[in-house]
Amino acid sequence: MSKVEDFLSQYSSQTTVKNYKTALRHYFKVFYPQLELDSAVTEYFKTPKSESEYENDFIKFFITIKDRPPITINVLISIVKQFLLENDVEFSEKFLRRLRRKRARNEKITWFIFNIVKINCGYYNKDNYGNY
Secondary structure (H helix, E strand, C coil): CCHHHHHHCCCCCHHHHHHHHHHHHHHHHCCCCCCCHHHHHHHHHHCCCCHHHHHHHHHHHHHHHCCCCHHHHHHHHHHHHHHHHHCCCCCCHHHHHHHHHHHCCHHHHHHHHHHHHHHHCCCCCCCCCCCC
16 A cells, blocks of 8 residues: 555545645645656655755745645645654644744745745855844
8 A cells, every 4th residue: 555545544535535635746746746646755755854855845845835825725734744744754843833924924925935945955154144
């Protein structure tokens, strides 16, 4: 049984399964646009990643859905976060808190994402961190 099938087998409603599968497709299409869902999941978990790499992946996904309605964003994030947790990828409470704060304020999302990606990629050092 694949990781996706194993995750979706917890739910009995066909509508829930369909919606969860769609959310997972959105997430994994960010990284593997040509692959089917099961293949993309296998490829994604093939190589172990650090916590910050998973956080960066989640931010990339968030960028792709940031223009959707807030409830849709919350649902997609919740589903993907649960799937990743089931596959031993857990985000720090600090990261989730920052994400929660910023996704409620759509006008600040782009600024937040832009700066987090720049910080995580090493564009800012300790000396000029506050000067942007």
